[in-house]
Amino acid sequence: MTTPTARVLAHLDDIRPWLEGLYRHLHAHPELSMAEHATAQRVVDEVRSLTGGEELEVLTGIGGPSVCAVVRNGEGPTVLLRADTDGLPVEEATGLDYASQVRATTTTGESVPVMHACGHDTHVATLLATLRLLLLERAAWSGTLVLVFQPAEEQFNGAESMVADGLTERLPRPDVALGQHVLTGAAGSVMVSPGPIMASCDDFRIVLHGMGAHGSSPHRGIDPVVMAASLVMRLQTVVSRQVSPQATAVVTVGRIQAGTKTNIIPDHAVLEGTVRTYDDEVAARCLQIIERTVRAEAEAWGAPEPQFETFDHLPVTDNTPEATARVRAALAVELGEDQVRDFEPEMGSEDFSELPNAWGAPYCYWGFGAFDAELWARSEAAGTEGQDFPSNHSPRFAPVLQPTLDTGVRAMVAAAMAWVGQG
Numbered sequence: 001m002t003t004p005t006a007r008v009l010a011h012l013d014d015i016r017p018w019l020e021g022l023y024r025h026l027h028a029h030p031e032l033s034m035a036e037h038a039t040a041q042r043v044v045d046e047v048r049s050l051t052g053g054e055e056l057e058v059l060t061g062i063g064g065p066s067v068c069a070v071v072r073n074g075e076g077p078t079v080l081l082r083a084d085t086d087g088l089p090v091e092e093a094t095g096l097d098y099a100s101q102v103r104a105t106t107t108t109g110e111s112v113p114v115m116h117a118c119g120h121d122t123h124v125a126t127l128l129a130t131l132r133l134l135l136l137e138r139a140a141w142s143g144t145l146v147l148v149f150q151p152a153e154e155q156f157n158g159a160e161s162m163v164a165d166g167l168t169e170r171l172p173r174p175d176v177a178l179g180q181h182v183l184t185g186a187a188g189s190v191m192v193s194p195g196p197i198m199a200s201c202d203d204f205r206i207v208l209h210g211m212g213a214h215g216s217s218p219h220r221g222i223d224p225v226v227m228a229a230s231l232v233m234r235l236q237t238v239v240s241r242q243v244s245p246q247a248t249a250v251v252t253v254g255r256i257q258a259g260t261k262t263n264i265i266p267d268h269a270v271l272e273g274t275v276r277t278y279d280d281e282v283a284a285r286c287l288q289i290i291e292r293t294v295r296a297e298a299e300a301w302g303a304p305e306p307q308f309e310t311f312d313h314l315p316v317t318d319n320t321p322e323a324t325a326r327v328r329a330a331l332a333v334e335l336g337e338d339q340v341r342d343f344e345p346e347m348g349s350e351d352f353s354e355l356p357n358a359w360g361a362p363y364c365y366w367g368f369g370a371f372d373a374e375l376w377a378r379s380e381a382a383g384t385e386g387q388d389f390p391s392n393h394s395p396r397f398a399p400v401l402q403p404t405l406d407t408g409v410r411a412m413v414a415a416a417m418a419w420v421g422q423g
C-alpha cells in the first residue's frame with residue numbers, strides 16, 4: 001500500500017533536475033544578511049509559478065526581505081516550515097563549477113566576498129521543492145502550510161525582526177513549526193533529538209576608555225590596549241572559576257579593536273564577544289560577572305567609566321519532546337532507522353525557535369548530513385571527521401549535491417506529512 005508521503009515523494013524524480021538547477025543557482029548567487037533581495041524574488045517567482053490557485057497566498061517584506069507562503073488545503077493542522085536564506089562574508093574556496101564569485105558591499109561600506117558557507121541555499125531549495133511536491137499531490141494531505149523564508153539568521157535578527165513586524169498577526173497560528181539545517185555528517189542521514197540541542201546566545205560590547213598619549217611616554221596616559229589584554233585574560237575565569245562546573249557555558253571575546261599607529265597610545269579600545277549557555281540563569285550570571293569585571297578593571301587603572309552593553313539575544317533551541325518524537329518516527333519510516341541519528345547538542349545558536357516561540361507553539365529542528373557517506377564513515381571510524389571535513393562557515397564547505405538535496409526534501413515532506421498527511 002502506498003502511503004500518502006510516498007505518493008507525494010513519488011514526484012521527486014520528476015522535479016530533481018529543477019531542484020538541482022535551483023540549488024546551483026542559489027549557491028552561485030549568495031546574499032548577505034538582510035540583503036537577500038534577489039533570493040526573495042526568486043522564491044516569489046518560484047512560488048507564483050506553482051499552481052496553487054486562490055488557496056496560495058504570498059506575503060513579502062515582513063521584517064526584511066522575507067517571503068511567506070500560506071497554502072490552505074482543507075481542514076487540518078497548521079504547519080510552519082522554515083528556511084533561512086542568507087549567505088556569509090566568506091571567500092568561497094570549494095573549487096565547485098557553481099562556486100560563488102559574488103562580492104557585496106556591507107552596511108558599513110566595506111566590499112566583501114559572499115558565499116553560502118552555512119548551506120542555507122540547501123534550505124531554500126529543499127523547502128521550495130517540498131512545497132512543489134505537496135501541491136502536486138493535494139489529495140494526499142489536508143491542512144494549512146505556512147512556509148517562511150527567513151532572512152538574516154547569520155546576523156541573529158531575522159526571526160526577531162519578522163516577529164517585531166507583526167508575524168503573529170499576519171500568519172495563521174501554527175500547531176507545530178519545523179526547520180532543518182544541513183550539517184557536517186553523512187549525506188542521506190538526519191540528526192534529531194528532543195530537548196535542548198543548541199545554546200542560547202548573548203553578545204556583548206565593551207568600550208574601555210583610557211587616555212591617549214605618545215607611545216614613548218606611557219606614564220602620561222592610560223593605555224586601553226594593556227587594559228583590554230588584561231581584561232581578556234580575566235574573562236577566561238568567568239566560566240572556569242565562577243560558574244558551576246555542572247553548567248555548560250562559553251565566554252569568547254571574538255573582536256578587539258584599538259589604535260591606529262605604533263607610537264600612539266589610543267584613547268579607547270572596543271571588545272566584542274559572546275556568551276553561550278543552556279540556561280537563562282547561567283547566561284545572566286555570566287553577563288553580570290563580565291560587567292562587574294569590566295568596571296573593576298577600569299577602576300584598577302583609574303580609567304574613565306567603561307561602557308558595557310549586550311545585543312543579539314537568542315534563546316536555547318529546545319525541541320518539544322512530543323513533536324520531536326513524531327518527526328523522528330516519520331524520518332525513520334521515510335529514510336530508514338539506520339539513517340536517523342541523535343543530534344549532538346552544540347554551543348552554536350540559531351534563531352529558528354523565535355518564530356514558534358512568538359506563538360508559544362511546539363517545534364522540532366533537525367540536521368541533515370552534507371558529505372559522502374562512505375568517506376564520512378571511514379573518517380568517523382578513524383575519529384578524524386573534524387579534520388577531514390570542513391565545517392559550516394568554512395570557505396571549503398561544499399555539500400555533495402546528492403543525496404543531500406533529496407534527503408532534505410524527503411525529511412521536510414515526511415515531517416510535514418506527520419501532521420497533515422491523510423490516512
Ligand SMILES: [Zn+2]
Pocket residue numbers: 118154392393
Ligand atoms: Zn551559520
Ligand SMILES: [Zn+2]
Pocket residue numbers: 118119120153181392
Ligand atoms: Zn546556518
